[in-house]
Amino acid sequence: MNLIDRKTVAEYVHSFIPYLSIDQIENLIERPPKEVNYTYALPVFQLARHERKAPHLIAKELSQKMISTSLSLPEFLEDIKHEGPYLNFRLKPILILENIYQLKENYGRMREELENVNSNQKEMETNRVVVEYPSPNTNKPLHLGHVRNMLIGSSLSTLLDYKGNRVFQVNLNNDRGIHICKSMLAYKKLGENEKPDIKPDHFVGKFYVKYNELEEQDPHFIEEAQKLLKKWEEKDPQTRALWKKMNQWAVEGFEETYKKLGVSFDKQYFESDYYWKGKELVLKGYKDGIFEKTEDGAIVAPLEETYNLPDKILLRSDGTAIYITQDIYLAYLKKKDFNYDDSIYVVGNEQNLYFKQLFAVLEMLGFKERKYHLSYGMIYLPEGKMKSREGKVVDADDLIEEMKTIAYEEVDKRYPHLSKQEKLYRAESIGMAALKFFILKISPKSDFVFDPEESISFEGETGPYVQYVYARIQSILEKSTFSLDLAIDTNLLNDDTELDLIKYLSYFPEIIDSAAKNYEIHLIPQYLLNLCQTFNSFYSKCPVIQADKELQKARLLLIKCVQIVIQSALHLIGIQTLEEM
RNA sequence: GGACCCGUAGCCUAGCCCGGAUAGGGCGUCGGACUUCUAAUCCGAAAGUCGCAGGUUCGAAUCCUGCCGGGUCCGCCA
Numbered sequence: 111m112n113l114i115d116r117k118t119v120a121e122y123v124h125s126f127i128p129y130l131s132i133d134q135i136e137n138l139i140e141r142p143p144k145e146v147n148y149t150y151a152l153p154v155f156q157l158a159r160h161e162r163k164a165p166h167l168i169a170k171e172l173s174q175k176m177i178s179t180s181l182s183l184p185e186f187l188e189d190i191k192h193e194g195p196y197l198n199f200r201l202k203p204i205l206i207l208e209n210i211y212q213l214k215e216n217y218g219r220m221r222e223e224l225e226n227v228n229s230n231q232k233e234m235e236t237n238r239v240v241v242e243y244p245s246p247n248t249n250k251p252l253h254l255g256h257v258r259n260m261l262i263g264s265s266l267s268t269l270l271d272y273k274g275n276r277v278f279q280v281n282l283n284n285d286r287g288i289h290i291c292k293s294m295l296a297y298k299k300l301g302e303n304e305k306p307d308i309k310p311d312h313f314v315g316k317f318y319v320k321y322n323e324l325e326e327q328d329p330h331f332i333e334e335a336q337k338l339l340k341k342w343e344e345k346d347p348q349t350r351a352l353w354k355k356m357n358q359w360a361v362e363g364f365e366e367t368y369k370k371l372g373v374s375f376d377k378q379y380f381e382s383d384y385y386w387k388g389k390e391l392v393l394k395g396y397k398d399g400i401f402e403k404t405e406d407g408a409i410v411a412p413l414e415e416t417y418n419l420p421d422k423i424l425l426r427s428d429g430t431a432i433y434i435t436q437d438i439y440l441a442y443l444k445k446k447d448f449n450y451d452d453s454i455y456v457v458g459n460e461q462n463l464y465f466k467q468l469f470a471v472l473e474m475l476g477f478k479e480r481k482y483h484l485s486y487g488m489i490y491l492p493e494g495k496m497k498s499r500e501g502k503v504v505d506a507d508d509l510i511e512e513m514k515t516i517a518y519e520e521v522d523k524r525y526p527h528l529s530k531q532e533k534l535y536r537a538e539s540i541g542m543a544a545l546k547f548f549i550l551k552i553s554p555k556s557d558f559v560f561d562p563e564e565s566i567s568f569e570g571e572t573g574p575y576v577q578y579v580y581a582r583i584q585s586i587l588e589k590s591t592f593s594l595d596l597a598i599d600t601n602l603l604n605d606d607t608e609l610d611l612i613k614y615l616s617y618f619p620e621i622i623d624s625a626a627k628n629y630e631i632h633l634i635p636q637y638l639l640n641l642c643q644t645f646n647s648f649y650s651k652c653p654v655i656q657a658d659k660e661l662q663k664a665r666l667l668l669i670k671c672v673q674i675v676i677q678s679a680l681h682l683i684g685i686q687t688l689e690e691m
Numbered sequence: 692g693g694a695c696c697c698g699u700a701g702c703c704u705a706g707c708c709c710g711g712a713u714a715g716g717g718c719g720u721c722g723g724a725c726u727u728c729u730a731a732u733c734c735g736a737a738a739g740u741c742g743c744a745g746g747u748u749c750g751a752a753u754c755c756u757g758c759c760g761g762g763u764c765c766g767c768c769a
Contacts, residue, residue: 143712153711155749165749196712247769287769381769408767420694423766433769462695463764487696488763495762520731540731552704557697557762564703568731570717571704578731586728628708636705639716650724650733691731 111212112205113224114186116620119150119199122184126175129160141617147609148191148198149616155195165195172197203600203609206616210671211596215678218622222274237275240444241267243456245282248360249293250315252367253496254489254504254560255458258549262486263456264373265550265631265683272682273626278376278448282440285357286382287433289318291338294352295331296321309507311363314356319501343430370510371542372684377447379440385431388439391475392424400474411471422467434468441472445479452480454629459485459555484629487557504560510545513566517541520568521691536691543573543685550683551635571639573685576676579642580687583673586654590666598664607648611668614641618675622682631683638679645672 120136127135135152142151154168161168169192176190177183183190189200210217243263244256252260263279271277296317297304306313325331341349368374392409395401401409401424409425425435444453455465465483472481489496489504496503518537521528528536548565552558568574587594603612617637625633654665677687 137709140711144715146712151712155711158749194712245769284769289769404766406767410766418694420765426767428767430767432767458763459696460763461769466695485696490762524729524731555696556704558703561703564718567718570731572717572731574731578729582729582732589728632705636716639705643716646732647734649728653728655728691729 111209111224112186113221114201114205114209115221115616116150117221118186119201122187123152126172127157130157142196142198144610146193146198147200147606147613148189149201149613150199152197152199153195154197166192169193169195169197201616203603203612204596204598206612207598207600207667207671208596210615210674211594211667214674215681217674218618218678218682219273220619221623237452238278238448238450239270239275239452239454240278240280240448240450241270241454241456242280242282242444245284245457246364247287247289248283248285248314248357249289250318250498251309251311251360251363252506253498254506254509255496257371257506257509257545258486258489259456259458260368260371260373261546261549261684262484262554262631264371265634266454266456266484266629268684269622269626269631269634269682273622275452278450279374280377280379280444281375282379282381283357283361284381285361286342286385288335288339290353290357291335291342292321292325293318294349294356295335295338296324297356298352299324306359309363309366310359311361311367312505312507314360314363315498315501318498322499367506367510370507379443381436384439384443385436388435388437389425389429389431391438391442392435395424395475411467411474413467413470417466417470419463419467419470422471424471434464434471437468438471438475441468441477441479441481445477450479452482454482454484456484456486459487461485482629484554486554490557490559492559492561504562509562510542512562513541513545514538515541516566517544517568517574536688539686539688540568540574540577540691543577543680544568545573546683546685547573547576547635550631551639553630553632574691576638576642576680577685577688577691579645580673580676580680581689581691582649583645583669583676584689586669587666587673589655590662592659592663592666594666594670595663596667598667599660600664602661602664603668605648605652607644607651608665608668610644611641611648611672614644615671615675618679622679634679634683638676641672641675645669 116139117132117136120132120139123135124130124132130138138156139150139152142148154165154172157168158165173190173192186202186205187199188202191198209220213220213223216223241263244252244259246252246256267277267279293314300320301317321331321335338349342353392401396403396409401411404410404427406427407429408423408427411422411424413419413421422434423432424438426432441453444450457465462483462485465485469481469483491502491504493502514537517540518533521533521536521540525533544566551571603609614637621633621637625631652665654662654669657665680687
């Protein structure tokens with residue numbers, strides 16, 4: 111097999127432009143616009159300074175030099191062409207198709223696969239990564255924000271694992287604090303001894319909403335909730351028993367939701383187990399003169415001068431822990447548990463400042479491990495921000511059910527004759543694909559408005575659109591009387607859509623690479639849309655089954671490769687393929 | 692008051708980190724394509740001051756500065 115990608119091209123170009131490094135050239139190389147039927151383009155403007163010539167002349171001369179000095183082009187290149195100030199390269203199609211067909215689901219990490227085979231670098235240390243998400247509060251069920259969080263966290267974990275990292279997924283249950291006491295108080299007042307008659311986390315959440323209704327009528331309830339928290343901290347047995355019971359309900363309910371979304375963890379942390387342990391670290395920091403004490407005795411980290419951040423309280427004046435106290439400890443604990451190289455926190459952007467402060471405080475303590483806050487934007491409803499307090503949220507379970515229900519109707523509409531079991535199977539797969547793709551195709555940084563009416567779609571830029579391409583290919587492969595074979599004549603693949611497909615296929619490894627490097631999951635759905643749009647154009651223009659033998663065999667291999675890439679890309683974002691839909 | 696994020700056709704969104712070919716898609720609208728590999732599809736059309744104004748550059752949606760509009764956050768919540 112031949113390792114061919116952007117870097118291979120850069121290495122080749124470097125032999126003609128020695129004054130630029132391979133990395134510089136690789137950085138310069140870009141993907142040409144759609145209508146240019148070449149794989150990579152080198153804009154030569156930058157060379158104009160060295161060469162003191164007009165860009166289009168440089169491009170022309172370089173291409174001539176490349177073609178004449180090497181007699182024939184290097185094995186992996188089919189064509190080089192100058193076009194204005196650009197030098198365009200086309201990779202040899204058969205090599206791309208060969209790589210995909212042989213590497214199968216490993217094609218997306220082609221470079222690692224082929225380099226490992228060649229150099230047998232097994233002793234190379236595997237990078238260890240901890241990904242923390244979704245870290246829910248245990249007083250109410252999961253909502254759409256958590257869904258976004260989980261989909262990002264879980265597909266990032268899959269992706270990093272795919273690229274050779276050892277990934278540990280962990281979840282921090284925020285099971286202690288005033289929020290859970292509020293649900294407990296309402297339960298005591300209104301539902302004592304009732305057992306969940308609905309999904310247990312929803313049952314707990316019901317009381318959280320009820321609490322807020324109570325508080326609205328009578329603001330004194332907050333004092334009662336605080337009393338309950340105090341009793342909890344004093345380990346009052348009755349309070350602890352109630353707390354334990356309700357937390358169990360909440361966590362049980364979460365587990366069901368995790369399962370539906372295909373999320374699982376290597377370890378679950380519970381804040382209540384160690385929230386007080388960070389206290390020692392903070393006090394030691396104070397003793398060492400790193401932190402300061404306020405007039406009333408709270409410990410504060412001075413961040414203003416060194417970090418240009420607001421100072422941060424680390425310990426209450428009464429000596430009790432607050433949220434950051436335990437997060438400091440947890441950083442050490444995760445290091446101890448997993449000996450990680452990278453620690454990623456998947457948390458919404460409303461906590462951007464908090465994480466800057468947390469990381470600064472850890473650094474002050476001498477804890478200098480690599481940490482990254484993967485911050486994502488908030489989701490709004492058409493009527494504004496979601497408010498759990500008022501029960502104005504898109505509930506995760508409801509949303510999942512709704513997606514499946516609508517998907518069922520769509521399947522039923524098209525194929526009423528199918529068995530109910532088959533319809534359910536497809537609806538589950540299609541509904542989940544629609545949900546996951548809808549959320550993951552958007553750049554994690556951007557906020558977005560979720561309009562339930564408009565967002566649940568199965569047409570256009572959606573998961574089902576991609577699944578549909580997979581199924582269409584499957585259907586052709588089954589109907590063709592020819593079998594797949596690498597011995598094809600790629601010259602027959604000369605339609606624009608065919609050349610485009612090959613071009614997009616060759617980008618897959620570099621898309622995966624940059625998605626993993628920059629933690630940008632949305633690059634994968636975006637890539638799939640480009641690939642699938644091109645396939646659908648191909649599909650309507652280029653018949654496969656009716657084509658002559660040689661052309662048919664060439665097209666079969668091409669579409670098989672498209673199918674392989676679709677499947678492995680979808681797998682990375684937790685979406686299943688369907689052979690028929 | 693301060694810090695950070697966002698502003699791309701009626702609506703949604705990619706591209707911004709790392710400046711390069713006429714700014715890509717989708718929804719919606721209008722007009723076409725199923726006796727032919729699955730129409731959850733395809734083809735075509737209308738629709739854009741890339742928030743505004745400067746600056747840097749051969750070249751700016753992309754980098755810098757200022758402004759306008761929206762959002763988030765800011766010492767004892769989680």
